[in-house]
Amino acid sequence: MAARARLPLLFPKTLPPLQRQRPAHTEAAAAAAAAKEPAYPPVVPSLTAKSKAARQRQADERVQRIRESPVEEKISLFTRIQRKKFVVYPQTFARNADKWYQHFTKTAYIPGLPERFGPGRRTTTPVAGEESSPAGGAPAPAPAVDGAAFADIRSLKRKAFLYREQEQNVGPFVRNMVAGLTHSVGRFNPLLRLSSLDIAPRVNFYWRRGQRIIPKGHRRGRLEPTRFQIDDEPQCQIRITQQLQQFAPLEASYAADVPEVSFAPDLMPLFRRQYDNHIFTGAKLPDPACYGHTQFHLVPDRYHRDRMARRQQSDQVEVFLRANGLASLFAWTGAQAMYQGFWPHEDVRRPFVSQAVITDGQFFSFFCYQLNTVALSVETDASNPRKNLLWGTESLRLYESVQDGEVVGLDDGVVKLLVQFLMNQP
């Protein structure tokens, strides 16, 4: 039949208002569409399928769940699953350990201390004039660095058993000195009056950095993140209620260079174990003194410079001290950041700062650490320009020797640095 037959017999009197129809792409139309309830649920990948998108969605859900939970739950969800991890010892026999540890923790090393502790610098407290008297050997540190007491105690005790010299002789000296100094400097630094001095505390930190392809096993060929754990036990540490001032702005760390090591950590040598993943600053979460001030470490007999000299490894003494300062301070500041709710997917908003003093009784090394980023895992580190910073000195001699109960050649500069470290306040 003719095509005309397809047209309706009766034309409508009024044609549909084609010209007057509203175009679909105005803002008002969009707002109206948004205000309307979506008719269908959002199109997301499946949660249980055997596909990469499903795995990605599972990971995203986990991250979302951790983001929304309170701090204790965040830590427990982050450290829930046990897997094989590298156990990083701050005091290690490995050669060139500081380069490896810098790579694991994304830390740049800056020789020397920040300007705050520069030579001839006085703290801004009104009693700055009295600061020179403690350094000059007046009452405050004199009992602490009292050579007579030191020598007497040593002669009273019998010779220490195998490799326990430091633990028996120098350990108590360091503890007494720290306690005495903290008490005397507490007069000038009100923060120390509310601080907590821990003796032999535990400091633990767990983090992930880098990934590898599993070479063998039923998970062969898949990517696995490398996990690390530090379990440290400093000689003593001071925890405070307020956070210390940052040493350098965050942006200053973008230009710092961190040594890259392309080899697996096994070659360091570093060994893996599987046990509970701990994150601990030295006190539990509800403790008000949750920020760190200063840690004091003892050099054990095994790494004493005399023993290293006998084995012709004197160049490794400084390396050991740097590695010790780096690992201990990274673990402490990282744990402090986790206690405040920052974790790899929620990076720190302000830098966390701590200090450390490592000593073997005669030589003192001072370290300052600024944690700018805790986002070290593969996904979060891809576009992260921030780096952590470590300032450190070479080992400085406190005294030449102790003869007949008298300290010979006491270096005031070292005592002054010690006092400056303790006087550091926000």
Next chain:
Amino acid sequence: MSLCCRNFASSARSSAGRHERADRTTSTGSTALYPLYQLGNPQLRIFRPNWFLTLVRPGKEQPPDTVQFRIPMEMTKYDVKNYLEKIYDVPVGAIRTRIQFGSNKKRNHLHQKVKQPDYKVAYVQLAQGQTFTFPDIFPEKELKHEEGSMEEMQEKFMEDEKQRQRLDPRRGGVTEWFGL
């Protein structure tokens, strides 16, 4: 017959003296017999050790300061350190050793298990910031035939044939199926 001779020899060796090293496989630097060490004895010094180290290319890539050796089973870490320092003047930082088990899985045409020998591997970390990379002992060589030889003429002939087959480079890879 040979079996009982062997037993006789070993028993004779062990009864030679209680203070002599009857076991030949201990670390004495050679396969000679030395008196057993007792407290107060002078330091044992070996002047011509019978041991030989083999420098090998590492299977897995090692850091630049690490050198890999295959050493005799009887050597210890201290032996390797003294060997390298005294004989070759190489400053040694740290040494780690392990024993590689040689497989006993393969079987020969008589279905007997064939053991591949075990060997000891030493990873030596050099001191004083020294580094070492294993050299390339089989470099790729350009095979050039001498002038006027048969092979060279054949090479040239093959080259010419291939050149004739190739299209005009000005066409930029376009085929000649179409066109004028």
